[in-house]
Amino acid sequence: MIKKVLKFGGTSVGSIKRIIHAAKIIKKEYDSDNKVIVVVSAMAGTTNNLIEHSKSISKKFNKRELDVLLTSGEQVTSALMAGALNDLGVKSKSWMNWQIPIITEGEHTNARIINMNIEKINNYISKGGVAVIPGFQGVSKNGEITSIGRGGSDATAVAIAKIFQTDTCEIYTDVDGVYSSDPNKIPLAKKIDKISYEEMLELSSLGAKVMQSSAVQSAMINDIPIQVKSTFTERKGTEIGGKENIDYNKAVTGVAYSKDDAKITLLGVEDKPGVAADIFEPLSNEQINVDMVIQNISSDGKKTDLTFTTKRQEVKNAVALIKSNKKIKYEKIHMNDKVSKISIVGAGMVATPGITYKMFRSLAEEKINILAISTSEIKISVIIDEDLTIDAVKILHKTFKLD
């Protein structure tokens, strides 16, 4: 008998049929006498619909009320799941966050779980009941409803695993694990059996939708092993864990890509202290997210070139802000809003020489021009022409033997 958290994402509870299917997965654990806490997301589509509603009312919909609005989605799934479990003969009860309570701090729509009361639920599950908890939400110390950001149900599951000291934290989703790339777009993509937190974190933040980055980060900090599993097949999933999960035989674990990127280059920027801050301050004030930033050392010590990327829908606004910025001087501004970012990720990269060279060589052989490069210890990202995205991902799969 072990204690488990099972988390079911939006598509796994996206219809009544799927809720009943997930309830049957839970029943197996119950029948094996495991102590089970279930965390559920809102039914797929619900949160987006509610956000649409709020936007039709106001472009700046009150954030406190947005939290009240959105958290209703997981309340619905929790009740349906507990009802479905009862119908299967499983003793079960839903617990709203304020009933536990799960305490958060931080601002509305972006709070963090800091604590939760474990007594009532531990009592209930030790008497053989299955507790169902809505993910993504909490209450502040003042008793206000809060939410912990999109995809926050993963963070709820990890927080419960930590505070309840469960033996496993299982994330049920619509894919059967973490893939070397998006299997819907790249048929060559292969499932990864084991992956380290660091690698998963890079893949998550680079657009792999399996798990939310902040939840991976929290799992890493608290050393909580995570199993990503499919709700729809019984295939073995992916284990996310510590260094023991690094496969040093593989220098590269996965290839991530993001579309909808845009690149802005400033040529002939004055090379003096504070110039980067002067460029990015107005963008930050307007909440424009800057992703990669590349600046070369200037050849003459006076002028340099600076490139950065941002999301496509924000690029016009960014260019306008730069043009109207009286604090900075530059010769020319270039903009390209049809680029994508391709990244190879792997914790074994550090120990394997020549990865960078191999990546650039294989792209060159396919005549894929690299527009910008940025690297970290376990990741190399390049910006390329958007039309060549899939080609690039495919060739990198071959090069690093991921297929």
Next chain:
Amino acid sequence: MIKKVLKFGGTSVGSIKRIIHAAKIIKKEYDSDNKVIVVVSAMAGTTNNLIEHSKSISKKFNKRELDVLLTSGEQVTSALMAGALNDLGVKSKSWMNWQIPIITEGEHTNARIINMNIEKINNYISKGGVAVIPGFQGVSKNGEITSIGRGGSDATAVAIAKIFQTDTCEIYTDVDGVYSSDPNKIPLAKKIDKISYEEMLELSSLGAKVMQSSAVQSAMINDIPIQVKSTFTERKGTEIGGKENIDYNKAVTGVAYSKDDAKITLLGVEDKPGVAADIFEPLSNEQINVDMVIQNISSDGKKTDLTFTTKRQEVKNAVALIKSNKKIKYEKIHMNDKVSKISIVGAGMVATPGITYKMFRSLAEEKINILAISTSEIKISVIIDEDLTIDAVKILHKTFKLD
């Protein structure tokens, strides 16, 4: 400056456009410096959808979880309404029932409001904020989510009017008041300016959908005047109140009718004490709702005939239960599942002789056969052939000069 409860029903908040419209009505009160508490229903259709979901999971869906499920509907509307008010520049905040709290007692799906904390909300509205509260729900003393039955948002509004001692209780709905009959079906129907609690109660329980019976009853007990108003027109609505609202010039205030009725007659039933109880006990055990019951004094003191009505979808089950009931003896059983009940309601009826005669005469003149009759102090109900329903309602409108 007065203190008001404004309640908006499901169709009044049935779309984003309508929520914004309702918010503008509230803004007028706010601009007039009135202290306002708003009670909202779930958006039209939402509660039915959620019930459908629960039924697809289980025919006997857990009632505790059903309350968790259904109360999400009003949570959504509350947040959207508070957001819409903020967008119009009205200081506003939603309060979930557990945040107030509104305390209920009684079983799940059928609880009653027994108390609520007024301090926080009184503070808020006296500082010029508009409080938005989801109707239909509460929390038990144990902190469980409860609901107070279909249409329960009216009951929430009345309870708030009582406990907060507001000056008015205004029910905004999709009709512009209480009509002498359903204006959509009976174009002759006329709006009633004033009506007594008792009359409204009879009309509500006879199927007029303007207000929920138990809310009217609670208003009557606590002597809370109610104004029924249209969300969509500015016409004067209907005032529901005490005896001063009885129009003694009119013997009949309204004509109600219900379809989907069925009639069962047992001929030659043994006329001895306890026989009626023996007949109805098994029906009650199976939760079959029996409406009218008519039994004549037997001519010979040994045998009698007994007629009762029930809802059409329950009649087959009722007949089967009677046939398998070994405790009772009768000669014949007749069933007619195509009948409807027509009722005339009026508090002035008691003081006006000949109402019963007039009703029967006018139906006879239209060749409408009366299958059963039942009367109370302020109501006369007859069972007739379903096909003649609208004809009967029309002729009664003419007879009692309601048009």
